Amino acid sequence: MKGRETDGKRKPRDAARLLPAFGLAAFVLPVAWAGQPDVRVAIYVFLVWAVLIGLAAWLARRLSRGAER
């Protein structure tokens, strides 16, 4: 029972640690299109950005509900 509880807190914490790395990986991709202007590149970046913000908001809520470390 206790194990599951700490697990429930650790998972969002790990996710919060990994999120910037995930974001960086997603933002590296436009390098492949450097010098080939296409509005879809911009749309891709903004979409990824929005998804990251959504994930961050969700994680932040999960984390601040958990006890302060």
Add this chain to the structure above:
Amino acid sequence: MAVADLLVAVCILYAALLFAVAWFAERRARRGRGGWLRSPVVYTLTLSVYCTAWTFYGAVGFAARSGLDYLTIYLGPTLVFLAWWWLLRKLVRIGRSQRLTSIADLVSSRFGKSDLLAVLVTVLAVIGTTPYIALQLQSITLSFAAFAHTGPEAGGRPGTAIWVAAGLAVFTILFGTRSLDANHRHHGVMIAIALEAVVKLAALVAVGVFVVWGLSGGLGPALDAIDAAGIAAPSGGGGRWLALIFLAAAAVLTLPRMFQVTVVENADERHLATAAWAFPLYLLGISLFVLPIAAAGLALLPQGSNPDLFVLTLPLAADRDGLALFAFLGGFSSATSMIVVAALALSIMVSNHIVVPLWLRFRRDPATVAGDLRTVVLRARRSAIAGVLMLGYGYYVYTDGTAALASIGLISFAGVAQILPALLGAVYWRGATRAGAIAGLAAGFALWGYTLFLPSFGDSLLMPAGVIAEGPFGIAWLRAQNLLGTGGDPLVHALVWSLGANALLFAGVSLVTRQDGLERLQASQFVDVFDRAPGPVAWSGGGAAAWDLLVMSQRILGPEAAQALFRRAARGQGLSGDLPDPTPDFVEMLERELAGSVGAAAAHAMIRQLTGAAAVSVEELIAVAGETREIMAYSSRLEEKSRELARTAEELRAANEKLTQISRQKDAFLSQISHELRTPMASIRAFSEILRDTDDLAAAELTRFAALIHDETLRLTRLLDDLLDLSVLENGRVSLNIEAGNLGDVIESAVGTAVLAPGRQTLAIRRDTMRETVPIETDCGRLRQVFINLITNARKYCDAERPELRIRVTAHRGMVDIDFIDNGSGVPAAQRALIFEKFARAIEAETADAAGGAGLGLAICREVMRSLGGSIGYLPGVGGAAFRVRLPRRSAAIAAQ
């Protein structure tokens, strides 16, 4: 001209609004009603001071020139804020626990409260920020010019810039230096900044909406226009894209103004949880319409228009003067908010790390010098604000506003990014040393200046064009933008060289140098900030007189605040006066408190002068420093645990012993009870057989045998009754019959019964009937049963020649002790613990056989006394066998439940 006047009027009105808002917020906060001033939303909005005029005007220009590259400036900070959980939260926690006042304070404090590092970071910050302030002034001048259609786009009227600079200086001084304590939040400034954040976002979005749906004719055409303009991809190689993301991420951590709003002005760590997504959202909103605006500007405005001003010139060209005015206010907001916060942050750094240490150096003994240090610091801070703004203005005039906005911004970013290795090392690497930090910072700073900052002036006195092109003294491999023959993008080139050398030297020198005691202490407090209690680690400093400390503190904190602080500390130590004992804890706390006003290094130096503890010995510090403390705590936890285990084992062993004994008793009892049952059974069987088989028994004999059978049956019944009685008592289901009576009467009755009962020997009983006259309220029948049992036991077991039993009554408050003492040899010590157990008599089987009885008497007595709220125990050391019955005078009906 009329347009310019209108603009000036709008600016003045807007500034008046900001003053009013700031003043109102300060007043609310002072009255303690400013809860909403500390909300996560306000915190997030103040973070947007990151978006300066460079964003507001420059992003569009950046996009028009280099395509998608402008996004990197916002993607970097987005990644940093996504990392809030392990990065920003730690910074904020450290900032709070160490009462940090600036980024220079953080670096200096971590590396042993080093003055040199503080000065180095301060100088770097001032040099890195000056162009940035110039950039803001330039943007305001440019926007004025664009609006008024006067003169060429570059240049404008320097007069505008100086008025703006002066106005901002007044604002910053008014609201930024009200309190000396830098940890005290600047509510007025922050709320004004938050308001400006809303204005600039709204203005940019308004222009964007107008461009997309007003000028371009909808979303589809706007996207087509972006495609046509060819600005929807990173320019150049991927290296620049990544380098820019990295640079922006570094800058959002190291820019003095960002550190100010993120860490120093943070009111609650939990606000970060909101800012973690809300600030990236703000950045997304600000950069969303940049591409359409840039595309529309490139398509609609005449060739050669300054793309940095598209935000303003597009509405102007479409004759939307109202919208243009709004855009102008947005740009004005972006510029002013940046200048105010940057000036505030820099002034704190300059006063705390340059002015105060110098002042301390020239006044050898700060404790006894008359005067208020506060005025010195505040004056220093005010002059520093004016000085920083004048520097910015000077830079603006000197460069004549030539460089494009974006490139100035990036040069600034690269400058302050030099703090990054030291910052990350400070927070995550316990082994980083002061020497390493100094070496890294100095090298990075020098290389940045050489490869990026100085060449940015173009042909200048400091670095003529010839030197840039040919290298100093014609040495080609020292060319500023082609070190060792490397080349490529000048920014990436400078970044790789300066930050690379910086990080390498920082790590390398840290590995080969040693930390001193204070550094080690601070390192563990920084790196392990989450693992330790907020309290400081104290060491035994020298003996400073509390009075001297108070005198000094008054001059920094002000008399009321200092006296209140000392009073509180005295209360905390349990003293009645106003002066606490200068314990190490107190001195450490005081140093921290002072650090909030003048910075860690200065506070440390001042306290050190007073306490005389010039250097803390390394051994002492190591003893208290983190690792040791943790190990000690851990080992004491282990010791505690092993003691606990030993205790448990001991208890278990005792319990086991008792269980074994009880089990042995039970076995013995079973055999005893079988025996007890068997003997009467045998006689009953024998006599009944005689009765059955013998026909000619005399009447007298018949009667005798029948009587014998009857007696044996009675004996069996008694035994079974006893067993039943005991089981009822033990289960607590006995019902008591509480009545008032006299102890003497009960004893009298018991003695009568016991003495009359058949027995082998006579027992002399000695009593003191006078003392027995004690009124009691209990179940007299049950009590009598106990007494009878004890007297009978004495009769059975007393082995004296002339057996004698003394009954002694002692009355206490609420209790009566009745002792039964005979003159026999008593109960052997080994058996005393067992005689009250059931069947205990079985142990001494030989005597028991002689005495007859199942060994339940004392067990029943114990249960009865327990039910009556009293007790019975063996009384050693009074001669023979002695039992003490303790009885409450009024038995509560305990067992009745």
